[in-house]
Amino acid sequence: AQKITQTQPGMFVQEKEAVTLDCTYDTSDPSYGLFWYKQPSSGEMIFLIYQGSYDQQNATEGRYSLNFQKARKSANLVISASQLGDSAMYFCAMREGLENNAGNMLTFGGGTRLMVKP
């Protein structure tokens, strides 16, 4: 089974509107972290936001927020007030076994290509 599933290969959003990018995960580990990265066409990977499995509140970072539903094992990324520069690939990733150390590998989903229309 896939550990990270992103079901939307591509999405369009109108500039200035909000958009939700889906991510579901699969783990039996009680201690894990979920991450979102942005990959523009230039190729670099940019860290956006993090949610820990024990965090009581949904994470927010500027225009990015994470809709974390632990029982449903989903960690959707919400981008508010979309901008043209938000057009990119977005990857959801998970790190398991956080109680061991900070060096655990990230497992990535297949990504969602977001296209912002002017």
Add this chain to the structure above:
Amino acid sequence: EPEVTQTPSHQVTQMGQEVILRCVPISNHLYFYWYRQILGQKVEFLVSFYNNEISEKSEIFDDQFSVERPDGSNFTLKIRSTKLEDSAMYFCASSSNRRPGTGGYSNQPQHFGDGTRLSIL
């Protein structure tokens, strides 16, 4: 803001040749990683490195691959006898220690470099 730097940005190599990809992690980070992304596919973990030794590696990271931290700043990935299927973007990443006083878990993200695009001819 400190960042992970990777050189070269693009490497073209003949099949069968050895290639070394270089990375300078963020200076106070202790955990280092290599990932690769074949064109159009997801990012795949290769190896993690801590305290001068490999802490975890994937099935992809076979005897063809090796990593080294030759000095206090560089972290290298060596690919011996390259194959066509080694063509990919290779990302180096680093992260810092666990956050203290948080019940034993860490939210430290892995910061990625801009990648080295490796093309095997």
